[in-house]
Amino acid sequence: MRFEIIALLAAAATSSAQSVIGTAYGYGAGATxxxxxxxxxxxxxAELEKYLADDTKRVILLNREFDFTGTTMSGAGCDKTTCSAQSNGGQYYLGDLSCGGSDMxxxxxxxxxxxxxxxLKVGSNKSILGVGGKGVIKGKGLSIVKGASNVIIQGVELTTINPGIVWGGDGLDMQGGNTKIWVDHCKFSLVGRMFVVSHYDGAEATLSNNEFDGVTDTSATCNDNxxxxxxxxxxxxxxxxxxxxxxxxxxxxxxxGQDGVDSYFHAINNYFEEMKGHAFDAYTGARALVEGNAFVAVDQPNTQHAAGISTFVSNGGNACSSVFGRACxxxxxxxxxxxxxSGSSSGFIAQLGxxxxxxxxxxxxxxAYVKANAGPSKLGASSSPAPAATTTAAASATSAPAAKTTTAAAAAATSAPAALTESASSAGAAKLYAQCGGLGFNGATECEAPATCVKMNDWYSQCINSSSKFRRALGR
Known part of the structure; x- marks a missing residue:
C-alpha cells in the first residue's frame, strides 16, 4: 500500500508538469x-532525435542534459587578422563563406x-518542454524544418555549439514557411553563430521570456561579447x-529584415544590458514597433543604418491606441x-491587429521583471507583472478590445509563468491533478468539480477527486 501511494503521488505530481505553461500569443498565437x-x-x-523529427503530435519532456559533443572533425577555413582566434580571443570561420577580404x-x-x-530536425506539432530547469541540449541546435508549424519550445537550454567557430552551428533555426512557433523561457549560450535565425522564406513566431547569454571568451568582435x-x-x-x-x-x-523585403516586428519589454556593440539593426522593408524596452550600458541601442529606416519606430505615441487600446x-x-x-512612419502599426x-x-x-523571470529555471516561478498605466485617450480607444490587458482573453494568454497554465480552466479553477496550493504558489486555489484541493505538504497541494482511489489511498 505504501508503494502504491508513493507511485500515485509521483504520477499525479508529474502530470501537472507535463503541459505547456501559458498560452501562445503575438505572431506565435495559435500554437498548441x-x-x-x-x-x-x-x-x-537517438530517442530525442527520433521524437523530434516527424510531424506526429508529441509532448516531449526533457528532464536531463542531452550531450552530443565529443566527436571531432577538422576542415579548412580562415581567421580574421584584426580579431584573431589564435591570439586575440576571436573566432575561426569554418569553410570559405566568410573568407574573402584582405582581413582574412x-x-x-x-x-x-x-x-x-x-x-536536430524538428517537425510540426511538437511541444518540447524542459522539466524543472533540467532540459539541456548540448552541442546541437534545433532546426524547425521548412514548412513545419505548430511548435512550442519552452524551458529548454541550448548551449556549447562550437562557440569558437563561426559556421559551427546555430542554436535555433527556422528553415522557412514556419507558422505558429512559440519559443518561451529558453536559454541560449556559447553558440558559434546565431542564437536564433530565420531563413529566406520567413517565419511567424513569438520569442518570450528567453535569456540570450553572450558571455564568451571567443568573440567575433574580440570583446568577450x-x-x-x-x-x-x-x-x-x-x-x-x-x-x-x-x-x-x-x-x-x-x-x-533585409532591404526590399517586407517584414513586421513587435519588440516590447525586452531588457538589454552590458552590450559592447549594437542591439537593433534594421533594413528597408522592416516595419518594427520597438516599445517599452530598457537599455542599460548598451553602446548602440540601434545601428546607424537602422536610424535611417523610417519604419523603425521607437516613439509611436498614440499610434497604438486604436490598435491595442493603449498608447505606445x-x-x-x-x-x-x-x-x-525614433523613426517617423508609424502607420504600419495599424496592421499589427x-x-x-x-x-x-x-x-x-x-x-527587474525580466531578470527575475527569463530563462528555463524561472518557468512557473512568478506572478503577473503589474500592467503599464494607460492614458485616458488610450483607454477610450476600444477598437481592439481583445488586446487590452484587463480583459479575460489577455489574462488567459498571459506570458507570466504562474498566472495561468493549461492545467487551469478559463473560470480560474484548476483541473484534476493540477497544483492548487503550497508556499509560493500563485495559481488557482479552487478545483474543477468533483475534485477538491488536498494538501500534500507545506509546498504542494493538489486537485484530487473526492471519490478517487487516489484520495482513499491517502486516507483523506
Whole structure:
C-alpha cells in the first residue's frame, strides 16, 4: 500500500508538469504544439532525435542534459587578422563563406565538434518542454524544418555549439514557411553563430521570456561579447519579441529584415544590458514597433543604418491606441547607453491587429521583471507583472478590445509563468491533478468539480477527486 501511494503521488505530481505553461500569443498565437498527446520522455540522444523529427503530435519532456559533443572533425577555413582566434580571443570561420577580404587569413585545419553543424530536425506539432530547469541540449541546435508549424519550445537550454567557430552551428533555426512557433523561457549560450535565425522564406513566431547569454571568451568582435545574436531576414517575417533578456552580446540583437523585403516586428519589454556593440539593426522593408524596452550600458541601442529606416519606430505615441487600446510605451535608455532612434512612419502599426502582448509593463519595471523571470529555471516561478498605466485617450480607444490587458482573453494568454497554465480552466479553477496550493504558489486555489484541493505538504497541494482511489489511498 505504501508503494502504491508513493507511485500515485509521483504520477499525479508529474502530470501537472507535463503541459505547456501559458498560452501562445503575438505572431506565435495559435500554437498548441503536441496538445494533449501522451508525454514521452526520451532517455537517449537517438530517442530525442527520433521524437523530434516527424510531424506526429508529441509532448516531449526533457528532464536531463542531452550531450552530443565529443566527436571531432577538422576542415579548412580562415581567421580574421584584426580579431584573431589564435591570439586575440576571436573566432575561426569554418569553410570559405566568410573568407574573402584582405582581413582574412587562410587556415588549413580547424578542429571542431562534429555535432554542431548539423542541427536536430524538428517537425510540426511538437511541444518540447524542459522539466524543472533540467532540459539541456548540448552541442546541437534545433532546426524547425521548412514548412513545419505548430511548435512550442519552452524551458529548454541550448548551449556549447562550437562557440569558437563561426559556421559551427546555430542554436535555433527556422528553415522557412514556419507558422505558429512559440519559443518561451529558453536559454541560449556559447553558440558559434546565431542564437536564433530565420531563413529566406520567413517565419511567424513569438520569442518570450528567453535569456540570450553572450558571455564568451571567443568573440567575433574580440570583446568577450557574442556577436551573432539573432537574425530574421526572410520574406514576410512576423516576429513578436517580448520580455527577453539580452546581455553581453555585441551585435545583431536582433537584425531585422533585409532591404526590399517586407517584414513586421513587435519588440516590447525586452531588457538589454552590458552590450559592447549594437542591439537593433534594421533594413528597408522592416516595419518594427520597438516599445517599452530598457537599455542599460548598451553602446548602440540601434545601428546607424537602422536610424535611417523610417519604419523603425521607437516613439509611436498614440499610434497604438486604436490598435491595442493603449498608447505606445516609451523606452528607457540609461545615461551609459547610446541613443535610440525614433523613426517617423508609424502607420504600419495599424496592421499589427490585435497582436498585443498580455500584460505590457512600463520600461522602468522591465529590468527587474525580466531578470527575475527569463530563462528555463524561472518557468512557473512568478506572478503577473503589474500592467503599464494607460492614458485616458488610450483607454477610450476600444477598437481592439481583445488586446487590452484587463480583459479575460489577455489574462488567459498571459506570458507570466504562474498566472495561468493549461492545467487551469478559463473560470480560474484548476483541473484534476493540477497544483492548487503550497508556499509560493500563485495559481488557482479552487478545483474543477468533483475534485477538491488536498494538501500534500507545506509546498504542494493538489486537485484530487473526492471519490478517487487516489484520495482513499491517502486516507483523506
Amino acid at each position: 504544439g503536441g496538445g494533449d498527446a501522451t508525454p514521452v520522455t526520451p532517455t537517449t540522444n 587569413t587562410s587556415v588549413s585545419s580547424i578542429t571542431y565538434d562534429a555535432a554542431g553543424p548539423t542541427a 557574442h556577436y551573432w545574436t539573432m537574425m530574421m531576414i526572410g520574406k514576410t517575417e512576423k516576429f513578436t519579441l517580448d520580455k527577453n533578456y539580452f546581455h553581453h552580446v555585441s551585435g545583431r540583437a536582433p537584425k531585422l 510605451l516609451e523606452n528607457s535608455v540609461d545615461s551609459s547607453s547610446g541613443k535610440l532612434s 490585435n497582436l498585443d502582448v498580455p500584460n505590457p509593463i512600463e520600461a522602468s519595471k522591465v529590468a
